[in-house]
Amino acid sequence: MKITFLHNEEELLWQRFKAGDSGALGQLSRRHYRALFNYAAKFTKDREIVRDCIQDLFLELWERREHLTETPFVRIYLIKSLRNNLFRKLRQERWMLESEDLDEDLPFSDHTSAESTLIESELFHENEGKIKAVLAKLPKRQQEIIFLKFYEGLSNNQIAEILTMNRQSVANLLHRALTSLKTNWFSLAKMMLFFWANVK
Template sequence: MYFPTAEPIHSSTDDAALWLAYRGGDNKALGILAERYFTTLKRYGLKFMVDESVVDDCIQDLFLELWQNRHKISQTPSVKFYLLKSVRNSIIEYLRYQKRFTNEESLHWDTALPDHFNAESLLIEQETLDSLVSQVNAQMSDLPKREREALYLRYFEDLSVAEISEMMGVNKQSVSNFLQKALAKIRTKWLVTIVLSLFFF
């Protein structure tokens, strides 16, 4: 079955159109999605404290399976969410095979903040930024693993509470509780503001 797209595919085509074209057999569309989300998927995968080669293999296998099963894959409201969830599932399967996964609480989670923000985006001096990052990292290290992941997915990957709920296999109220508890533990108001700024910009 072929799924026609209204316009030619190019690097600026939106996710929904690319996904539709990929399902119709357009390997260029899948390639654009792979290039668009590779860094996001790898950054998220490395949060689970597995070797970089494992994450690379999971991502490569994901796109290979997507291509092989293109005629069976449904349209998705969020390509980013679909890919992130798929990588998470692949890593959990790897950890289960390695006997390093028993339940969600056994997942390791890297607490380090993303490294692509800069002082200019926050309008502060680099020395001040370094000090803030150090303090935020210390605060993040004190959070339970599930609160860390929920915070990361919500404020860095910009997933909705409903998407995080499905991703982590818990109900939406639990996700809200994770987020509320995590932010409450980052005690001062100015530090919360900095955390959200670092995740959003």
């Protein structure tokens, strides 16, 4: 019952989008906005660029809506398109080094480590900052995979598709990321235990 209902609602929303209902655009984009933002924000400190890229992505779909046959409002598709747009834009804005290989040179989140020392009095934020700092020590590729796995909840296959690499390499990198997290684990786990005890 529930599933058919959801399906109908989805269908209806998509029909409204195609018919040019801007409210439907709002609803569809809201579902993905946060995840896309969190993803893109890992590549640049400039939130303005992130916002613009996501807006352009959705506006582009809006303008093409009459020619679309299937819904592009699918997480994987959106992440992949956003990734391409963002890299193109970052290249234009000369935020990057002059290298051919994008993936090696894009900075993946190193801006969260120092921020969270002074301001936050609350334990939660302080710990979040520490976790971010530990994460930031990983190579960018591994950070990205950790994000796609643990935040987006994607399968290795899906991650492989986004990063255009094979599934086995994703699995290997994921394993390597977790192993190197473990070397920092002693401090991290202790800190999180402390945190856990306080939450409960």
